[in-house]
Amino acid sequence: MLTEKIKISSWQATALLTVNIISTAILYPPGFVPQLAGRDAWISFALSGVFGLSIVYLVVLLCSRYPGLNLLQIGEAVLGRFLGKLVGFGFVLFFISTTAAIILEFSDFMVTAFMPRTPLAVFNILMILFSLYAVYLGLEVICRVSEAAVVPILVFFLFTMVFMIGEVELPSLLPVLDAGFMPVLRGSLFFLSWTAQAFLLGMLYPYLVRPQQAAKIGIYAIAIISFYMIAGAIFLEGALGSGQVARLLYPLLSFARLIKAGGFLERLEAVVILIWIFGQYIKISLFIYFSAFSIRQVFGLADYRTFLWPLAALIAALSLTIFGNSMELENFIKNILSPFVLFFALIIPLCLFGVTILKNSVGKI
Amino acid sequence: MKNLFSSFRKGLRRRPRKNTGQINKLPQKPDHPNYAVPLSLAEKTEIMGKLVGHSNDIVFRRFNLGFTDIQVIAVYAQGMANSHAQNQAIFKSLMLYEEKSEEVGGGKREITGKSDPALIYELVKDNLIITGQLTEHEDLWEAAIDVLSGDTVLLFDGVNKILSVRVRQVPQKNIEDSEREVSIRGPQTGFSEVLETKIAQLRNKIKHPALKIESIRGGVYTNTGVVMAYLQGIVNPELVEEARRRLERVIHVDGIWESGVIEELIEDNPFSPFPQVEITERPDKAAAQLISGRVVIMMDGSPNVLIVPTIFWQFIQASDDFYQRLIGFALRPARVIALLLTLFLPSFYVALTTYHREMIPLSLLMAISAAREGVPFPAFVEAFIMEGIFEFLREAGLRLPMQIGQALSIVGALVLGQAAIQANLVSPAMVIVVATTAVMSFMIPAFHFSVSLRLLRFVVLIFAATLGFFGMLLMAVFLLTHVVSLRSFGVPYLSPLAPLNLDDLKDVLLRLPVWSHKYRPLILRPQDIKRQDEGLKPVKPRPEK
Structure with missing residues (x-):
């Protein structure tokens, strides 16, 4: 009795967005943002949370004008068939390339931190294969996995931080805004490529059981993420100092390795891996789903399941070839990711919204 | 030559033979x-x-x-x-x-x-x-x-x-205590094997006109009585209709000897390792599930009755949870932990000692390494053999008469446990892990559920041995995806956790007191949502002033 009509409750959407953003947000940003903003990293995280909220607001405002349509369909409705398909194709490329990047990010982390002698391809291919199962079962199942996983993920995350509370020295956060406001702004723009992913709400919008709560969903998701990132930044800063944090590739992992609690609980990396694998699995399946979904949308196909295997092969090949080494990946994340994501998360919805307003006012005259 | 091939192809096609013999012309x-x-x-x-x-x-x-x-x-x-x-x-x-x-x-x-x-x-x-x-x-x-x-x-x-x-004299045992679902405090009797007695036992528990019984005859050659019971006005009528529709398969099956045959015919996902129908031989449990808005299916000749729809959490609930004060409150989380350990403890040990030794605290690592000194097998082989032997022992002991069973336990405990350690074939740490896993698997009340967990444990073990924590967790999240995608009669298997339903959660991860249950399980979409009146909570009597 699998129903064809997808229905997503508000809680599911919140869980999906939260897991989706936080699973990669805890990988690089805790190290990269302090490189830009120094000891004021936590302000950067807070600021990009605010920016993220404005993107949520924009997307919800746009979607509520076209009930029952997702971002791609709105594109076609606003810009017409040809331009709409072009934008849709842009989204296809965006989703496929980000999926490849996310998968590489994940396997690069696994190889660097845990299993240096295992080839990257093993992680890439296994992760894609297992995610395909969730993709095959559909968006509703991905939502349910994320709502089952979100509480353990958040609780374990909190758990690792609580154990460090003794080592945190808050005075090391002072002085605030020592280097001026620009570094903080640059840090927040960098992290915006994560909070901006809340624009995926525009893809989920037509399936929401209560679309009027869409703004709330985005606000809660960004609030949770901002809370964790700000707390993480303060804890890392207080425990390690910004100089050291900025030098680490995966500061949270190093942080978890430092934990010694009760004399026997040492090195809680196992917990960290748990968070990462669960979170990344959900994120990768969601992005593969959206890739397949947008291909289906743009080319007007009946079922996305028919071309999942070739798509998976393409993504697997891309994830192995798109970046030559981890330095290139880091470079991409540091310099290119932010404008790349913002183009799709901010500029396109903004254009669509502008054209809508323009059309309406022209229509009135 | 061409003929040869065509006849060969015809042979492959294997047409069903027409019935011509007199013997096959049974009415x-x-x-x-x-x-x-x-x-x-x-x-x-x-x-x-x-x-x-x-x-x-x-x-x-x-x-x-x-x-x-x-x-x-x-x-x-x-x-x-x-x-x-x-x-x-x-x-x-x-x-x-x-x-x-x-x-x-x-x-x-x-x-x-x-x-x-x-x-x-x-x-x-x-x-x-x-x-x-x-x-x-x-x-x-x-x-x-x-x-x-x-x-x-x-x-x-x-x-x-x-x-x-009607003068039939059915060969019948006396009504006996339920042996497979033992309860400390609850009613002791189990279901009879005779259908009429079972219905009477159920009516004895629910003396209300809402209890409806619908019967069909299942099995073309066995003509076994199969009965569907539900509480009209409480149960979701769509659910009854769905159950009726699925039970039609039972009419056309060859024969029915156990409720398991019916279970295989009516479940939603026939290839899932997880059971999607609850089995019980306790009338009180069946009655309680009827009142929650479920449908009970009984058959002649077996004490086991089926309860649908079934969610994951029903398999870690025991009748005693509901009969003893606040016991369920502590036991439910304990059973969740037992469930996770049954699945993952051996894999965790193998992954830890094979791939992630740096995560073990030094003193513990020394202890484990010293114990493993001289053991000729890698941890995975050791774990696989020990777990395998344990499963074989359990399976062998299952069908043995009591007297021989004792001999088996001596062989199992002394020869395989003690001697294997002394001969340095396995490490004591591994024996501890296997024994703990065994105890944990016994903590799960539903036998047919723990069987599937035991089987999946080996799959997880293989993944943990090839890829360490990554493999183990990949398998874990894969199982989570699978469990979440299952449905039993349209009800999501992992609900009320996913999809979330806070009110139903009161009776799942914890068991809150009887008076706090205002509603029937909402995931079943019952016709009559309200379970009982409010204000049943006992109030502490205050001395009059």
Whole structure:
């Protein structure tokens, strides 16, 4: 009795967005943002949370004008068939390339931190294969996995931080805004490529059981993420100092390795891996789903399941070839990711919204 | 050459052979739906003879009604009828009938040898058969099934109806204590194997007109009674309709010997390792689930009844949780932990000692390494062998008589445990891990659920041994995806956790007190949502001022 009509409750959407953003947000940003903003990293995280909220607001405002349509369909409705398909194709490329990047990010982390002698391809291919199962079962199942996983993920995350509370020295956060406001702004723009992913709400919008709560969903998701990132930044800063944090590739992992609690609980990396694998699995399946979904949308196909295997092969090949080494990946994340994501998360919805307003006012005259 | 190939291809196609032999021409209900009762006694006897076969245990007793020359034929299966009841209700009353005028309904009804056959039939039906359990058939097939179930069927001349008197004597055990689902405080009796007794046991628990019983006959050759019970007005009518629709498969199956056959026919995902139907042999549990808005399916000949729809969490709930104060509150989370350990503990150990030694605290690492000193196998092989031996031991012990079972436990504990360690074949740490896993798996109340967990444990073990934590967690999240995607009669398997339903969660991860349950499980979408009145919470009596 699998129903064809997808229905997503508000809680599911919140869980999906939260897991989706936080699973990669805890990988690089805790190290990269302090490189830009120094000891004021936590302000950067807070600021990009605010920016993220404005993107949520924009997307919800746009979607509520076209009930029952997702971002791609709105594109076609606003810009017409040809331009709409072009934008849709842009989204296809965006989703496929980000999926490849996310998968590489994940396997690069696994190889660097845990299993240096295992080839990257093993992680890439296994992760894609297992995610395909969730993709095959559909968006509703991905939502349910994320709502089952979100509480353990958040609780374990909190758990690792609580154990460090003794080592945190808050005075090391002072002085605030020592280097001026620009570094903080640059840090927040960098992290915006994560909070901006809340624009995926525009893809989920037509399936929401209560679309009027869409703004709330985005606000809660960004609030949770901002809370964790700000707390993480303060804890890392207080425990390690910004100089050291900025030098680490995966500061949270190093942080978890430092934990010694009760004399026997040492090195809680196992917990960290748990968070990462669960979170990344959900994120990768969601992005593969959206890739397949947008291909289906743009080319007007009946079922996305028919071309999942070739798509998976393409993504697997891309994830192995798109970046030559981890330095290139880091470079991409540091310099290119932010404008790349913002183009799709901010500029396109903004254009669509502008054209809508323009059309309406022209229509009135 | 071409012919050779084509005939070869034809051979591969393997057409079903047509039935030509006489032996295959057994009368079957689905193929011959209409066995209308003929008027004449001779014809009736002939068709009946064909139907119930010329078996030696089927008796055709020809006798006269009283001292008239009206002929009656009683058909019954020898040994299946209760001969005392049969004599009292049928033979004594019919054979000793005195020909006389009867005052019936104010009018006179005289029965003689020349009376109207319909009148005779009515008289026998209304006045002479001294039992309450009388059925009228207009279909010879139905009558034949009654004969084969142990009832006595009476054939009359000149009427196209048949009387069936229920005098069956079902071979029956006494009602025994439920042995597979032990409860400390709850009711001790388990379900009987006989369908009628089971229904009576259920009615004994729920004395309310809402309890409805619907019965069908399942299995083409076994004609087993299968019954669906539900509480009208509480249960979701769509669920009843769905259950009815699925139970139609049961009619066409070859035979039914256990509720497991029905389970396999009605479940949603036949290839999932997880059971999607709850089995119980406790009437109290079945009754409680009925009141929650579920449907209970029972069959003749098995003490196990099926409960649908089933969610994941039902398998970690025991009856005692509901009978003892606040026990469930602590036990439920403990069982969740036991469940996770059953699945992942051996894999965790193997992954840790093989791939992630740096995560083990130094003193513990020393202890484990010292214990593993001299063990010739890698941890994975060691774990696989030990877990395998344990499963074999358990399986071997399962079907052994008690006396030999003791010998097995000695062999298992002493020879395989102690000696294997002394011979340095396995490390003591591994034995501890295996033993803990075993204890944990015993903590799960539902046996058929823990079987699937035990099986999956090996799969997880293989992944943990090849890829460490990554493999183990990948398998974990894969299982989570699978469990989350399952449905039982349309109800998501992992609900109320995913999809979340906060009110239902009160009875899942924890068991809050009885008075706090205001609603029936909402995931079942019951017709009557409200469970009980509010304000049932005991109030502490205050001393009057």
